[in-house]
Amino acid sequence: MPDAVTASRYAAVPSGVPGRGRFILELLFALLLTRLPYLGVPFKWLESFFHELSHGLATLLSGGIVSHIQLFPNGAGFCFSQGGAPLLIGFAGYFGAACWGYLIFILATWPRGIRASFAFLGGAVLLSLLLWGRDLLTIGILLTLAGLLLLPLRLNHQPALLSGLRIAALMIMLNALASPAVLFGLSGQGDAVMLAQNSWLPAWFWVLSWLSCSAGFLYLAWRRVDRASLLR
Amino acid sequence: MQMNINSIGLTQAVASNRPPQTLVAPAQSGPAFIPPLPLSQSGMPTRVHASGDRPSSFHDSHLTYDSLAQGTEGAINQYMLTQNFAKRDEIQSMVGIDIYA
Numbered sequence: 001m002p003d004a005v006t007a008s009r010y011a012a013v014p015s016g017v018p019g020r021g022r023f024i025l026e027l028l029f030a031l032l033l034t035r036l037p038y039l040g041v042p043f044k045w046l047e048s049f050f051h052e053l054s055h056g057l058a059t060l061l062s063g064g065i066v067s068h069i070q071l072f073p074n075g076a077g078f079c080f081s082q083g084g085a086p087l088l089i090g091f092a093g094y095f096g097a098a099c100w101g102y103l104i105f106i107l108a109t110w111p112r113g114i115r116a117s118f119a120f121l122g123g124a125v126l127l128s129l130l131l132w133g134r135d136l137l138t139i140g141i142l143l144t145l146a147g148l149l150l151l152p153l154r155l156n157h158q159p160a161l162l163s164g165l166r167i168a169a170l171m172i173m174l175n176a177l178a179s180p181a182v183l184f185g186l187s188g189q190g191d192a193v194m195l196a197q198n199s200w201l202p203a204w205f206w207v208l209s210w211l212s213c214s215a216g217f218l219y220l221a222w223r224r225v226d227r228a229s230l231l232r
Numbered sequence: 233m234q235m236n237i238n239s240i241g242l243t244q245a246v247a248s249n250r251p252p253q254t255l256v257a258p259a260q261s262g263p264a265f266i267p268p269l270p271l272s273q274s275g276m277p278t279r280v281h282a283s284g285d286r287p288s289s290f291h292d293s294h295l296t297y298d299s300l301a302q303g304t305e306g307a308i309n310q311y312m313l314t315q316n317f318a319k320r321d322e323i324q325s326m327v328g329i330d331i332y333a
Binding site: 052055064067076077078079080081082083084086089090093190191194 | 328329330331332333
């Protein structure tokens, strides 16, 4: 019969947190999926969506107005806005994508709320489509993402839903880690250059900060798994 | 303040952010778009021979280039095709719309 301390420890551990080995396997699978030519494309759209969504939310939080967002099949995107704080909005894109990836990973370790998590994310995509989708291509991409997030609700197998959302979250975080690295090879373009022009800090500083944040969120996800394994 | 953001001027300006092959150079000085960098300038390794230096097997080198390009074209070319800082700056100054990528 476990004592009260042990029982309270086990009660505090969400049962949706995977073991270390499973986390590594899911991370490797997510890494593999991001490299596949066609299967990885919708998940790149997912990271791009959360990137532009973060620009939009930062605009609203800083008192600006979002006109619309544009998404492209190659994973690029634009957010058209007026007003707000340029530094906050410019920084929010890459940072926000990694943040959303970690948030989704947390949701994917909550077994009882897994269906609500999928519904919430799918609803966020549909709401963005209604408010900020203007061209057919963006609307098509957003509808695809909504389907990707809402169709799994038809499944009854909870572990599959948990694992699927965790892998999606890891893919978003991996893409959020890879995207800023592209900016190192570009000169005169990108949000890093815009931030450099609006501040006294060079573009490479901003790119490094995004990379650090993305790596940090991946580490936090690992730490959550590691702590849960220690408590078992 | 209500703005007609989807005005023709903005649509045309935004349309210039599409892939370079669909763009038309404007009358004013300065490049209308930044063409995609060849891989050799982007810092990515390439085995493409310089002009005038044809390898013994030109077809093989072309295949080598393609196989390398598949691994390297993804991230940088994606960004290059849609990023146009000069045009974005023009749009911002024209209609006061900020564009974040």
